[in-house]
Amino acid sequence: MSAEDTRRQIVEAADRLFYERGFEATSFADLAAAVHLSRGNFYYHFKTKDDVLRAVITHRMITTRQMLDDWEVRNSQPASRIIAFIEILIANQAKIMAHGCPVGTLCNELAKLQHAAKDDAAQLFALFRDWLARQFAALGRAADADQLAMHVLMRSQGVATLATAFADSAFIHREVQSMRDWLEMQCARKDAV
């Protein structure tokens, strides 16, 4: 197997483990075991744990961009695209109830650790923020597009956090419906602003 393949496998395993257990709680040994490598061999591919973290964040940036592009291709209407974003709360509800939002929990952890990569992690949020803002602008709400984007992002984060604490599927569905209703109201106001 090429070093590039191994490296990608490591990043994907680290991505999953950092999400499920957290960055700090995942050890070098955990990562090596997850891809069936000796610790020594692991070191050949990544010198430090922070290197792995940086690679994971970069990897998430790429896959997130792909996901956003995909939503844009699959939905011609901006409103439908925003709904696609909202509905990941339902599609990923099992994982969210177990481990929270991958982006939100990583940002929180790195903020507490005052880790150098915390701003890089926040860029993952910025990706969603800018994408959502573009959709709201396309809806004719260019003036407050960023504020609307932050509002949607805020609600999805709040739902994720409470879903983790209470493991309540009905709550998720209710709040997702509430976000759909809110979005419809914003669409109706598109010319009024």
Place this chain on the structure above:
Amino acid sequence: MSAEDTRRQIVEAADRLFYERGFEATSFADLAAAVHLSRGNFYYHFKTKDDVLRAVITHRMITTRQMLDDWEVRNSQPASRIIAFIEILIANQAKIMAHGCPVGTLCNELAKLQHAAKDDAAQLFALFRDWLARQFAALGRAADADQLAMHVLMRSQGVATLATAFADSAFIHREVQSMRDWLEMQCARKDAV
């Protein structure tokens, strides 16, 4: 100094450190140093780190109850009480931007660690949830009081998470105002439901 005083000092220091750095990232040595005790002496007061965590959660339950009681005494109107809750986002904005919500981030961390105390931490959320629900019931919304309470809790959590990621004070103020507007709308609907 009595053992009880020392114990209380430990719990208060642990409360602060668990919030600022996270539970796992705070070591026995950190805790002992924070209250100027040797590690051996620290062991006299708390046998395990989990014991400290349980004491911190219990301590937070007590102080949270006191805070909620205080809001109830200081505000005769249920709506004013809910606003008092909402406005902790502004009062504590500096800490929230640095370390997030104390309850939300602790629940997230313990969920990832699959820690035995994760349900105890969620009880802190339940405290706010039930208190908010009582206020909404007093507003004449007994039928959906719990759902409204969860909605308010959800929004405050979302604001806290994004505030940590983006360190944006204007965003906090904007969303707090939006919550005040939402609350006023709910109050107007008190008889219509």
Place this chain on the structure above:
DNA sequence: CATGAATTAGGACAATTGACCTACGAGAGT
């Protein structure tokens, strides 16, 4: 087959972790 670069394995390293033990000292009550 031979060479050499790429990849792997298996440790070693100091530092830190949570946990535990024993000995010392201060001070109240007799």
Place this chain on the structure above:
DNA sequence: ACTCTCGTAGGTCAATTGTCCTAATTCATG
């Protein structure tokens, strides 16, 4: 003055951490 309890200090313990090194193995190419 004596004891006895409470609180403290310092050190030990195995286990684990992130990091690093070196020797072996693979494998394509000459």
